[in-house]
Amino acid sequence: MFDVAVGPAQTESVVSGKQSERSDSIVLKGSFSTGDYIYQFELKADKTGKIIYPDCPNEGDEFFHEVEVEKLAREIKETIEKEIASQTETSALDASEIESIRREVTSELLEEVFWEEVNQRLEDPFFRSLYDESEWGEEFQCERGTTEEFIEFLKLCVLTERQIKEAEEFLVVEAETDFDLAGLSECSYFTARLGELVEIACEYFKPSGFSYHYNDGCYDRMSGYSMSSESISVSLEESARAPAREKMLAMVELRKKLAVMGIGNEKLERLTSF
Numbered sequence: 001m002f003d004v005a006v007g008p009a010q011t012e013s014v015v016s017g018k019q020s021e022r023s024d025s026i027v028l029k030g031s032f033s034t035g036d037y038i039y040q041f042e043l044k045a046d047k048t049g050k051i052i053y054p055d056c057p058n059e060g061d062e063f064f065h066e067v068e069v070e071k072l073a074r075e076i077k078e079t080i081e082k083e084i085a086s087q088t089e090t091s092a093l094d095a096s097e098i099e100s101i102r103r104e105v106t107s108e109l110l111e112e113v114f115w116e117e118v119n120q121r122l123e124d125p126f127f128r129s130l131y132d133e134s135e136w137g138e139e140f141q142c143e144r145g146t147t148e149e150f151i152e153f154l155k156l157c158v159l160t161e162r163q164i165k166e167a168e169e170f171l172v173v174e175a176e177t178d179f180d181l182a183g184l185s186e187c188s189y190f191t192a193r194l195g196e197l198v199e200i201a202c203e204y205f206k207p208s209g210f211s212y213h214y215n216d217g218c219y220d221r222m223s224g225y226s227m228s229s230e231s232i233s234v235s236l237e238e239s240a241r242a243p244a245r246e247k248m249l250a251m252v253e254l255r256k257k258l259a260v261m262g263i264g265n266e267k268l269e270r271l272t273s274f
Contacts, residue, residue: 026069028076030110034128041114045069049118065118072113080105136212140175140230143206150205151232153257157197159239159250162274164189167240173198174229175209182207182229189236197271204261207232247274 026045031038040052043065052060080102087093087101115129128136142150158164158171172188174180182202184195209230242250255272263271 026073028069028073028110030107030114032111032114032127032129039127041118043067043069043072043110043113043118061122063118063122065121067113067117072109076106076109079109138209138211138230140207140209140232143208145205147207147232150201150207151234153201153205154198154232154234155239156250156254156257157194157201158234158236159242160247160254160272161191161194161239164236164240167237169236171198171234171236172231173202173207173234174231175207176202177208177210177227177229179227180229185229185231193271200258200261200263 028043029040030043031040033039037054039054040057042050042052047064047066048062049065050060050062083101083105084093084098087097093101119127119129140147154171154173166189169189171194172185174182174185176182184190184198210227211230213226213228251272251274255268258268258271
């Protein structure tokens with residue numbers, strides 16, 4: 001039996017019997033770190049595995065995988081031997097140093113395999129890696145122009161509204177995600193004109209951005225989170241109090257920007273006339 005066990009505190013490596021005849025009995029034991037916990041896991045050569053919870057060591061989730069465990073065990077052994085050989089070229093290593101190398105190499109390789117080959121294939125819920133923060137959020141950004149230019153355009157849209165009935169509200173625009181198109185938020189102040197202008201703005205600037213927000217379940221698990229659009233909020237209060245002259249100047253500026261965006265004359269006239 002070939003068994004590689006890697007945990008936070010100890011490591012074991014045992015080889016017994018005829019490996020070629022008992023390849024299905026090979027078990028690789030490792031661990032992986034999330035934002036909150038260190039989990040132990042097992043990979044068996046029969047394409048099954050198990051994740052053991054830190055607070056319930058006698059319980060765990062069983063799963064199927066596609067890792068070639070026997071091949072991986074050989075690769076781990078070869079990598080350890082190469083690393084030891086490389087370091088002994090410069091100085092002799094004692095038993096504790098060799099053991100440290102073995103633990104470090106084994107731990108790194110098994111954790112890498114878990115994130116790259118196992119985690120994505122687990123039935124929901126998945127685990128959240130400590131190292132992939134970029135995959136769990138993306139700031140509000142625009143494919144064309146800048147976020148500041150997008151906000152300025154939205155402010156012009158608000159400022160040129162004929163009448164703002166609820167000045168304490170906000171114009172809220174959500175960015176595009178893998179699941180939703182960019183557009184007005186359900187909680188946004190709305191008029192038909194603003195809705196049309198925001199649609200034009202989103203088509204031109206192409207805003208995107210998202211973050212995962214916790215819903216329920218384990219904090220480490222993706223199913224406990226849902227992807228939410230990043231948003232931009234523009235206050236209506238200042239625009240509601242703006243004098244007529246300021247609104248007229250803003251309308252001239254809005255007309256120029258819409259022309260640059262390629263808006264036709266008929267629609268341009270309709271959206272920029274009081």
